[in-house]
Amino acid sequence: MALAHLAGEGRGGPWWRAAKELGGAPALLAAGEERLRAAGLSERGARSLARFSDWRRIEAQRDRCRRLGISIFPISHPQYPRLLREIADPPLVLYARGDLSVCRATVVAVVGTRRPTRYGLRTASLLGRELSAAGVVVASGLARGIDAAVHHALVPGGRGVAVLAGGLDRVSPRSNRRLAARLLEGGALLSEHPPGTAPLPGRFPVRNRIITGLAAATVVVEAAERSGSLVSARHAVEQGREVLAVPGNIDSPASQGTNRLIRDGCAPMLEIADVLAACNIPACAQTAAPAAATTVHATGEAARVAAELDREGRSVDALIEATGISGGRMLELLTELEIGGVAERLPGGLFALKDGVRLG
Template identity: 40%
Template sequence: MPERVGPRAHAAVTPAPDAAGAPGGDAPAPRPFSALDEAGRTEYWAALALRHCRGLGARSRARLLRAFGSAYAAVRAPGEWGRAGLNRRQAGELATGAWRAEAHKEWDGARALDAAILLWTDPAFPRLLRELSDAPALLYCRGDASLLRAPAIAVVGSRRAGPHALEVAAHMARRLAACGITVISGMAQGIDSVAHAAALNGVGRSIGVLGTGIDRIYPRSGGELFERMARRGLLVSEFAPGTPPLAGNFPIRNRIISGLALGVAVIEAASRSGSLITARMALEQNREVFAVPGPALDAQCAGCQELIRQGARPVFSVEDILRDLAEVLRPYSISEASLPPEEAAPQAPSPAPPLAGAARAAAETLGTADRKERLLAHLRENGAVHIDTLAQALEISVAELSALLVGLEILGRVRRLPGARYEATP
């Protein structure tokens, strides 16, 4: 056990409230507040000192944790913060003790709730999350924390998704969960809630990342799902207990959604959707990003189409995702063969009436005439072809090919088949 935090250690962080030891033993992580031993409470108090020290953001805190190995080691040596790339002013803020009031408040909230706390120093802290340049110093948890060790895919999208998009989200979440993949989302209305609920059906599991304190149900209409997640899945939050649903918290929590996942699947998103923030963070974190294209002229799908133009992988089934992640899923013995027999895939809405002149003109602009003719000629000659094979044969990017295919599909000149395959219409 490290030396107890006290005046001889570093005056800025002494003493931790209620620093008396509590039995911890071999209790599984994350441990509730009451089960933290003295070392755990000391590390937790030091993490709160870093969280509430003015001038330290998530990236600065993560640099300190990597450089010193723990929050406790960092707060004991502010004179050495330069080796983590921080300056004297930032180190000086710790010595003022101005952080203490907010740290005490969070400490008391966690103690009253007996919140389960997962610290950076805990071996159970997720490896993928630890890699982030702005990794959190701690997480509050409620539910089955073993899910943090399972392979996971984030399924996100619009809070105001249409019926077909909701059906697609449910289908993908069920299929991912059925083969042993944990489904992550943000507990919001719409796509998030449907993905969580579908993943919990049967043998599946799900992780919900909150933009509030671990004890706050938001939205209020999600109370039943919140309790189901706490019983059969996992809820996590980096925010202090009692934190309300402030608008600025949700973009912050999005990096945790993508950071815990091997990849992010965006089902439906408008151009300014919060889901695009999650997708951009996933790209920055070197995660795979998948997008369901949707109808080309549907404003609710414009965000997904933007992602595809930027290099996201267009997907039409869970099999597409499993093929793309085959290498990283192999150690978990998960592959296309892990999927149960195919359930009925969501059917697209009934065909729309003939395109109006403006809509047809818009579809015609998706790609040059020469490329369209090359594509159609290849399909007529070879029959149904997977999108990746088609991109290689035509020597164009998947993003550009997707735009061509969407335009031709709207015009009725190609047909999309299961498994991301396409064929020319008669």
């Protein structure tokens, strides 16, 4: 914990290599400045470590973790994730709630925009459902949008890992606290920060290297041209991991980043089998067929409106123009279709045919 405090977030690599050079963290802590510099630490780092004396602060952090039920795993701990230890800048300490041992299984990171389209949400849900059904542990960042969608879709008994940008007592956004609690039922919440650390904006891009570092492969679902998800893709490439991108409409801002990844040589994710193959998971482990669509029957004017709905969503004005039904009556019919489980309301005042529904 002292080494992690001194190294700072995202800069643990030289300290870990120095510890291995000198025979472990205790030897590193006992070494003098000259020996620390010879082991690869900067002059400033060697001086700070040789003069470190704030052990009360470290013990206070340990006590707080015990009170909050947070486990502490230094990088030398046998349960520290093997793949994460291999990256250039691993966190020197992982704080964990839940079961860190799930990271011994195959982990796939799924990342994407906080402002997904309907298509992006559907794809994230598909990934969460089918990867977890195949026994894959799904890692993400617990943000709104793609992150939350992929973890909400885990099958019963499916396992997920979320990596936070602040302390584990500062789940952000607050709206995902229930989801975080669900992940603890079979998975884990992780952070490189002690409890009490605020999830400041600058910590999110640095955190992303841990999400990809845990994983054999990273899937980018939707990403704008300048997106934190592209930072994750870059981390994964630098870590020597597989990266797949979900292709999208060429005129969709949410797919500009992913389409460019594919153009630049990233593998496209066209089906779940692509992800499983990237992780060397045999075909026999792939998921069961999705549940059959539910056939519903609408009659009269409701049937005319339902026939104009699609999966992406249409505006009320577009539906009025297509059917010739008046505005007031259209709203009544859309409400009727919502209650009947045929349609669902999307952001922006759009209406779409509900997933899993087929018109009879």
